[in-house]
Amino acid sequence: MKAETDEGNREFLSRLLPNQKSIRNFIYSLHPHSEDLDDIMQDTVMSLWEKFDTFELDREFLPWANRLAYFEVLRFRKKRSRDRLVFSDQMVEQLWEDAPSPNDTEAVRQALDACLCKLDGRAREVVEARYARGASIATLAKMRRESVHQLYRILEKVRLALVSCVQRRLAAEGNPFS
Numbered sequence: 001m002k003a004e005t006d007e008g009n010r011e012f013l014s015r016l017l018p019n020q021k022s023i024r025n026f027i028y029s030l031h032p033h034s035e036d037l038d039d040i041m042q043d044t045v046m047s048l049w050e051k052f053d054t055f056e057l058d059r060e061f062l063p064w065a066n067r068l069a070y071f072e073v074l075r076f077r078k079k080r081s082r083d084r085l086v087f088s089d090q091m092v093e094q095l096w097e098d099a100p101s102p103n104d105t106e107a108v109r110q111a112l113d114a115c116l117c118k119l120d121g122r123a124r125e126v127v128e129a130r131y132a133r134g135a136s137i138a139t140l141a142k143m144r145r146e147s148v149h150q151l152y153r154i155l156e157k158v159r160l161a162l163v164s165c166v167q168r169r170l171a172a173e174g175n176p177f178s
Contacts, residue, residue, distance in 0.1 A: 012052045015061040016045065025105045026066045030073045034134070036080075044072040107170060115165035123158045126151060 027040050047068050055064055116124065126144075129135045137155075141148045 008052070011057070012049060016048065016065070019062045019065060022062055022105065023065050023069055025109070027069050027073060029105070030070065031076070036076065040069075040072055040076050043076065044069045047072055107173065108166060111166040111169040111173075112162065114169060115162050118165065119158065119161075123154060123161075126154050127158055130155060 023044060024037065024041050027044065028034070028037055031037075031040060044065070048065055051068065055061070116127070119127065126140065129140050129143075130137070135143075137148050137151050140146075141151050144151070
């Protein structure tokens with residue numbers, strides 16, 4: 001019995017681990033609040049583990065996992081329904097239907113990483129502080145001794161430049177997601 005359990009554990013992990021990043025990206029595409037991402041991902045992994053015995057081993061794991069992740073996002077949203085910044089169920093359903101494939105998501109991420117490397121020092125510093133470390137614009141303005149207005153302008157220019165750069169890179173690679 002223990003050998004059977006160990007084999008089931010190995011099978012689950014061999015399917016989960018290579019797909020973990022894609023599942024996480026998918027969850028974020030449905031619920032773009034980074035502060036909730038770890039909680040939803042943990043709930044999703046628990047759900048995947050609990051339901052793995054219903055998974056047909058000849059099927060692809062990622063679509064099955066994303067479907068369960070979709071339901072975990074809905075469950076999480078229901079628990080947090082009192083928050084003002086929660087998408088409606090219709091919006092989440094639309095995001096689910098419009099979600100890019102895992103390959104498209106990875107292509108966009110790679111293009112974005114390449115485009116971020118091209119930013120000048122000041123722009124990259126502001127983007128990293130704001131998005132990677134989650135600093136507020138007001139905090140950044142104080143730290144950098146700049147006005148909030150200046151930082152908003154910098155971020156707006158950087159966002160437009162990044163969108164344009166990512167679209168160009170994807171188009172050059174023939175990616176239909178561009």
